[in-house]
Amino acid sequence: MQPRREYNIVVLGAGGVGKSCLTAQFVQNVWIESYDPTIEDSYRKVVDVDGKSTVLEILDTAGTEQFTSMRGFLLVYSITSLSSFNELAPIRDAILRIKEVDEVPMVICGNKSDLEGDRQVSKNRANHISKKWGNVPLYESSAKKRLHVDDAFMNLTRQMIRMMGATGTQKEGDKKEESHQERSGSQGGDMGKGKGKKRLCTIL
Amino acid sequence: MSVTTMLAPSARNSASSTSSGFVPVSRQNTIGSNDGATRSVRASKRYSVTALYLSMSAQDRDLEIEDELARVQKILRDLKSKISSQSKKNFVLEKDVRYLDSRIALLIQNRMALEEQNEVASHFDESAEVEGGTFPNDQKTQSYGNLFYLLQSEPRHIAALCRCVSMAEIDSLLQTVMFTIYGNQYESREEHLLLTMFQSVLSAQFETTPEYSSLLRANTPVSRMMTTYTRRGPGQSYLKVVLAKQINNLIEHKDLNLEINPLKVYEQMIKNVEEDTGSLPENLPRSVSAEDAAENPQVQAIIEPRLTMLMEIANTFLATIIENLEETPYGIRWICKQIRSLTRRKYPDAKDHIICTLIGGFFFLRFLNPAIVTPRSYMLIDSVPSEHPRRTLTLIAKMLQNLANKPSYAKEPYMARLAPFVSNNKTRINKFLNDLCEVGDFYESLEMDNYVALSKKDLELNITLNEVYATHALLEKHSAELLKGRDTSHLKILLEELGAAPPQVPRKENRAIDLPLFSRWEGNIDDLSAALDITQEDVFFMEAKSIFVQLLRTLPATSAAARRPLNLRKIGDTATTMKDMGMFRKGMRGLELLNQLQELGVISDQDNFMILREEIEQELVHLGSLKEKVMEETKKLEEVYKTIRDHNAYLVSQLETYKSYLHNVRSQSEGKQRNAGGKQQKPQVLGPYKFTHQQLEKEGVIQKSNVPDNRRANIFFNITSPMPGTFVISLHYKGRNRGLLELDLKLDDLLEMQQNNHDELDLEYVQFNVPKVLALLNRRFARKKNW
Numbered sequence: 001m002q003p004r005r006e007y008n009i010v011v012l013g014a015g016g017v018g019k020s021c022l023t024a025q026f027v028q029n030v031w032i033e034s035y036d037p038t039i040e041d042s043y044r045k046v047v048d049v050d051g052k053s054t055v056l057e058i059l060d061t062a063g064t065e066q067f068t069s070m071r072g073f074l075l076v077y078s079i080t081s082l083s084s085f086n087e088l089a090p091i092r093d094a095i096l097r098i099k100e101v102d103e104v105p106m107v108i109c110g111n112k113s114d115l116e117g118d119r120q121v122s123k124n125r126a127n128h129i130s131k132k133w134g135n136v137p138l139y140e141s142s143a144k145k146r147l148h149v150d151d152a153f154m155n156l157t158r159q160m161i162r163m164m165g166a167t168g169t170q171k172e173g174d175k176k177e178e179s180h181q182e183r184s185g186s187q188g189g190d191m192g193k194g195k196g197k198k199r200l201c202t203i204l
Numbered sequence: 205m206s207v208t209t210m211l212a213p214s215a216r217n218s219a220s221s222t223s224s225g226f227v228p229v230s231r232q233n234t235i236g237s238n239d240g241a242t243r244s245v246r247a248s249k250r251y252s253v254t255a256l257y258l259s260m261s262a263q264d265r266d267l268e269i270e271d272e273l274a275r276v277q278k279i280l281r282d283l284k285s286k287i288s289s290q291s292k293k294n295f296v297l298e299k300d301v302r303y304l305d306s307r308i309a310l311l312i313q314n315r316m317a318l319e320e321q322n323e324v325a326s327h328f329d330e331s332a333e334v335e336g337g338t339f340p341n342d343q344k345t346q347s348y349g350n351l352f353y354l355l356q357s358e359p360r361h362i363a364a365l366c367r368c369v370s371m372a373e374i375d376s377l378l379q380t381v382m383f384t385i386y387g388n389q390y391e392s393r394e395e396h397l398l399l400t401m402f403q404s405v406l407s408a409q410f411e412t413t414p415e416y417s418s419l420l421r422a423n424t425p426v427s428r429m430m431t432t433y434t435r436r437g438p439g440q441s442y443l444k445v446v447l448a449k450q451i452n453n454l455i456e457h458k459d460l461n462l463e464i465n466p467l468k469v470y471e472q473m474i475k476n477v478e479e480d481t482g483s484l485p486e487n488l489p490r491s492v493s494a495e496d497a498a499e500n501p502q503v504q505a506i507i508e509p510r511l512t513m514l515m516e517i518a519n520t521f522l523a524t525i526i527e528n529l530e531e532t533p534y535g536i537r538w539i540c541k542q543i544r545s546l547t548r549r550k551y552p553d554a555k556d557h558i559i560c561t562l563i564g565g566f567f568f569l570r571f572l573n574p575a576i577v578t579p580r581s582y583m584l585i586d587s588v589p590s591e592h593p594r595r596t597l598t599l600i601a602k603m604l605q606n607l608a609n610k611p612s613y614a615k616e617p618y619m620a621r622l623a624p625f626v627s628n629n630k631t632r633i634n635k636f637l638n639d640l641c642e643v644g645d646f647y648e649s650l651e652m653d654n655y656v657a658l659s660k661k662d663l664e665l666n667i668t669l670n671e672v673y674a675t676h677a678l679l680e681k682h683s684a685e686l687l688k689g690r691d692t693s694h695l696k697i698l699l700e701e702l703g704a705a706p707p708q709v710p711r712k713e714n715r716a717i718d719l720p721l722f723s724r725w726e727g728n729i730d731d732l733s734a735a736l737d738i739t740q741e742d743v744f745f746m747e748a749k750s751i752f753v754q755l756l757r758t759l760p761a762t763s764a765a766a767r768r769p770l771n772l773r774k775i776g777d778t779a780t781t782m783k784d785m786g787m788f789r790k791g792m793r794g795l796e797l798l799n800q801l802q803e804l805g806v807i808s809d810q811d812n813f814m815i816l817r818e819e820i821e822q823e824l825v826h827l828g829s830l831k832e833k834v835m836e837e838t839k840k841l842e843e844v845y846k847t848i849r850d851h852n853a854y855l856v857s858q859l860e861t862y863k864s865y866l867h868n869v870r871s872q873s874e875g876k877q878r879n880a881g882g883k884q885q886k887p888q889v890l891g892p893y894k895f896t897h898q899q900l901e902k903e904g905v906i907q908k909s910n911v912p913d914n915r916r917a918n919i920f921f922n923i924t925s926p927m928p929g930t931f932v933i934s935l936h937y938k939g940r941n942r943g944l945l946e947l948d949l950k951l952d953d954l955l956e957m958q959q960n961n962h963d964e965l966d967l968e969y970v971q972f973n974v975p976k977v978l979a980l981l982n983r984r985f986a987r988k989k990n991w
Contacts, residue, residue, distance in 0.1 A: 006491075015422050015423050015427075016418055016421025016422045020615060024615055030613065032611075032613055032615065033417075033612075034611040034612050034613060035416070035558075035565065035609055035611075036606075036609050036611035036613075036615070037421065038615075039573060039577065039598065039601050039602045040602070041616050042465065042616070043494075043616070044493070044494050046493065060615075063423065081422060083370070083371055083423070084422065084423075086370065087371065087423065118414060
């Protein structure tokens with residue numbers, strides 16, 4: 001049997017920006033209406049990329065800051081919340097530091113694009129950041145209306161395939177990523193996690 | 205004086221006793237207090253008068269009561285202030301450790317420029333204690349004293365500021381607000397002002413949030429503050445009571461795997477089969493879909509009993525939480541109550557379960573569940589749990605959160621199997637969340653506390669220069685927003701007077717000052733009874749009651765005057781014959797008050813002053829049971845204090861580790877430079893130091909040993925440090941010349957292991973615990989730290 005390509009995606013971002021809704025739309029094609037904050041969820045989805053079946057392991061994290069110590073790596077902002085947008089930069093810094101590479105597969109996703117009336121983050125501003133960070137692909141998505149959900153995830157998947165080679169990766173070492181380490185009394189949990197792992201990918 | 209603690213033993217007590225039918229003191233209420241219809245008003249007012257009187261007598265120190273109650277109360281009071289100040293120290297340390305956590309990884313990877321190394325080093329310049337000092341300038345002292353009085357007594361300013369600041373600015377504000385301005389965690393006035401501040405921010409948040417599903421979700425300065433609030437002394441004790449035992453039970457079972465995600469279970473199963481048989485049968489493909497994994501009968505057989513067990517564990521967590529309703533800190537319950545009433549006001553159609561969802565969004569999501577998922581950060585356990593218990597704890601937290609939110613849709617299909625936990629406990633949890641909200645308000649006692657504060661001549665705030673300047677800078681920066689529509693406000697006057705905010709001073713020059721607080725507008729209140737609209741007879745009555753209670757507590761129990769039924773005149777007379785001047789004065793005053801009250805017609809000689817006598821008796825009974833309560837509370841707080849101190853020691857050792865690491869990095873790079881310049885310097889060898897097996901085992905350095913028990917006494921270790929940052933550990937057997945094993949260790953490696961949460965260092969015969977080894981090396985090989 002031909003080995004399937006497997007990639008890990010970690011969805012990161014501030015609380016309430018719609019990480020779970022985005023993920024659920026992508027994985028299960030559903031719109032979640034209820035008030036249901038995430039603690040930690042994991043999903044698997046098989047997608048077809050250019051005729052090849054590819055397995056995505058998606059870890060949906062808690063945005064609630066109290067859980068930051070269990071944060072894997074990465075995420076989403078809401079176009080209706082400037083502060084959620086501002087939280088992206090420190091997360092990106094942490095990722096770049098940890099990954100020890102200057103280029104990581106990354107997509108920026110401004111969710112809740114259906115709430116145009118409440119917009120706080122202009123498209124220009126987001127474009128600017130995207131350029132500044134080396135043309136990181138930017139999507140304005142709506143999990144509710146299922147706009148650009150697949151685009152964001154698939155773009156990311158393609159980046160991973162391109163950067164890591166088409167063979168995909170073996171499974172060993174995954175446990176380490178999933179075991180959310182509790183950092184010794186502090187909340188800076190993202191540091192020192194994932195040294196030498198090149199497969200994890202970010203949706204910012 | 206000891207009586208004061210009756211007023212504010214714990215915020216919960218004072219607030220709940222005011223809850224029923226309390227009518228605010230106002231001028232109308234006191235007029236015609238002889239009127240039968242107003243009697244209940246009068247009765248309720250008496251409570252506030254009592255409280256007021258008792259808090260006033262806090263300053264009256266001419267008679268130190270020396271009974272048991274007074275002693276235990278003093279212990280409790282000291283403990284509370286120690287907890288408050290220790291919490292602040294820990295908060296500051298945590299901030300440093302957090303900062304260094306993020307820098308140290310860079311150091312390990314040699315990615316830090318020299319300037320940044322200097323910056324990091326400056327974090328160690330400041331010794332744990334900030335030295336005391338005074339303000340350079342008297343005028344400034346006055347203005348800042350007034351400014352901080354205003355900020356403390358009118359929480360709306362801080363509330364407004366919280367809404368303006370960015371997440372980047374929050375850290376300095378958080379420290380000042382939570383640990384300085386409202387830092388006395390057990391003082392009812394500061395606690396209540398802080399809660400008032402939360403209320404004002406919360407209601408603003410409800411105003412601006414378009415739909416309830418977004419409420420309380422975002423990470424805002426306010427959410428940070430509420431979290432910090434839940435982690436202060438009272439919240440800490442609660443978490444210990446409710447969670448520590450359960451979590452510790454659970455993590456003892458290191459190998460108990462309760463994973464119920466079919467994919468993970470399947471993968472584990474495949475792995476086991478492969479290990480056992482060396483190959484995989486045809487019918488077990490390596491990679492399957494979640495659906496296929498879930499349908500596999502073997503997977504189902506593994507998961508089935510785990511579901512039952514998880515539900516059992518979650519049930520015991522839930523039962524403990526519900527049982528301990530009354531242990532829940534007043535402030536946290538009061539926040540729940542605000543969430544409920546704000547929701548009802550903003551969304552009149554909101555169903556009860558929606559409201560419960562929002563309460564759960566605070567109580568479980570921000571308070572309980574973080575502690576369940578990361579118990580180490582909340583000091584509930586000593587070490588990081590191993591993989592299986594950690595996953596179990598996450599699953600428990602998910603179940604509890606599901607129970608609070610009752611989502612109609614299970615995002616992860618496998619979680620649906622735990623639905624019975626939600627359906628069986630739905631009613632219980634909704635009742636619990638509603639019960640949480642059943643606490644009284646505190647506005648009445650807050651008003652009084654504020655008056656009392658004004659009457660105090662010595663209101664002071666211990667604050668550092670940098671806190672003062674940082675707060676000033678934030679106020680200045682956001683002044684346009686803060687002063688909108690308030691052109692003549694006191695805040696505006698003060699800010700104009702103070703001018704531009706001074707920059708932060710270097711850590712070395714930072715000073716802690718005692719800032720006298722006062723208000724130039726309100727002035728001191730000298731006559732409290734006038735300020736509070738209390739009649740003279742009320743004040744006399746309360747004073748008499750307080751004096752006779754004090755006398756009775758001081759008189760020997762065998763004294764004839766203490767016999768029942770009480771004879772108040774006799775008690776007064778006895779006191780006036782005593783040598784103690786304080787007793788004499790109290791006795792005289794007591795007798796005088798009896799006469800005055802009789803003239804006013806409040807009490808009568810006819811029935812031996814029955815009304816007064818009865819109240820005194822009641823008070824004494826109350827004081828008797830109070831002692832038990834005080835002792836109980838003391839015991840609990842002692843534990844909290846111990847935990848906080850342990851955590852402090854842990855943080856300090858963490859900083860020490862970083863410190864010596866940084867020291868090594870720098871001395872090595874210096875060494876290189878020197879070598880390049882041609883000068884050779886011989887590194888100083890430290891050690892060898894000898895440690896016995898037994899000693900290291902006791903200290904927890906050895907976490908696992910394969911050495912047979914009867915041989916352990918013959919095993920010892922030598923540790924040498926040939927140069928900074930390098931260690932050689934050798935293992936010896938008594939009587940043999942050559943070591944059994946030698947291991948070269950670099951501090952970098954150890955630190956990196958610690959960063960990666962890799963706790964075990966394998967020495968073949970024994971297994972060392974990495975953090976403990978680090979601590980040991982630091983202690984033993986501390987080189988001169990003159991950098």
